[in-house]
Amino acid sequence: MDALRLEELSARTIVAANGLTLRPGQEQFVTPVSYSAADAYVNPTTTWARVVLDGDDVVGFIRGNFDPDNPRPEFRSCIWRINVDATAQGRGIGKFAVHALADEARQRGFDTVTVIWETGEEGPGEFFRRIGFVEIGETEYGEKIGALHV
Ligand SMILES: CC(C)(COP(=O)(O)OP(=O)(O)OC[C@H]1O[C@@H](n2cnc3c(N)ncnc32)[C@H](O)[C@@H]1OP(=O)(O)O)[C@@H](O)C(=O)NCCC(=O)NCCS
Structure with a gap:
């Protein structure tokens, strides 16, 4: 794996x-x-989106939302979407992308990043816990809300 970078x-x-x-x-x-x-x-102006590149290959995608005025706290500084290509999972790419989003959040003056996930065997819950998110609640749909101090 070459050095990972965001674009x-x-x-x-x-x-x-x-x-x-x-x-x-x-x-x-x-x-x-x-x-x-x-x-x-x-609001499209609050969206932050990047691809993760390994050499010339796009191996992942992350989208965040930074909107300090959002009425819902879990949407103010959050991961909106993250996915890593099936062939590239388990190599630290997801962790790299979340750390990059956490850096962006910190630079924008936030001290927390949140994420919402659905529980289930093939779901991302263990990934988020493993990289430091703690569960802080549930949505009206029964999804978990996790938070990471940045
Ligand atoms: C969730 C996802 C982004 C993780 O990306 P990844 O690149 O495979 O994760 P990483 O390799 O960076 O893993 C980081 C750590 O989490 C652990 N981890 C990752 N997935 C895990 C799983 N399913 N179960 C247990 N541990 C897991 C890794 O072992 C690693 O631990 P380590 O740092 O101690 O070695 C990827 O599985 C994915 O794209 N899933 C489908 C889309 C999805 O569910 N997105 C979330 C929407 S809320």
Whole structure:
């Protein structure tokens, strides 16, 4: 694995990010209901999105939302989407992407990053716990809300 780096979205990388694959059983965890329900109301200016590159290959995608005035605290400084290509999972890429988003949050003056996930065998809960998120509550849909101090 070459050194990982982040890039803003471009015509080339958007296509590659849309083509990222999932492991069997992961599809249902990519977009928790809370995010699909809220997506229509997100102000595009509060979105922060990056691809993760390993050499020239797009291996992951992360999107955050930074919106200090959002009425819902779990949407003020949060991971909105993260996925790592099926062939590249388990090599530290997800952790790298979350740390980059945490740096961005800190630079914007936040001290916490939150994320919402759905529980389940193939879900990302263990990943988030492993990298330091602690559960702070549940959404109205029964998803977990996790927080990481940055
Ligand atoms: C969740 C996801 C982004 C993790 O990415 P990844 O690159 O495979 O994770 P990493 O290799 O950076 O793992 C970091 C740590 O979490 C652990 N981890 C990752 N997935 C895990 C799992 N399913 N179960 C247990 N531990 C896990 C790793 O072992 C590693 O531990 P270590 O630091 O002690 O070695 C990836 O599995 C994915 O794209 N899933 C599908 C989409 C999804 O569910 N997104 C979340 C929406 S809320």
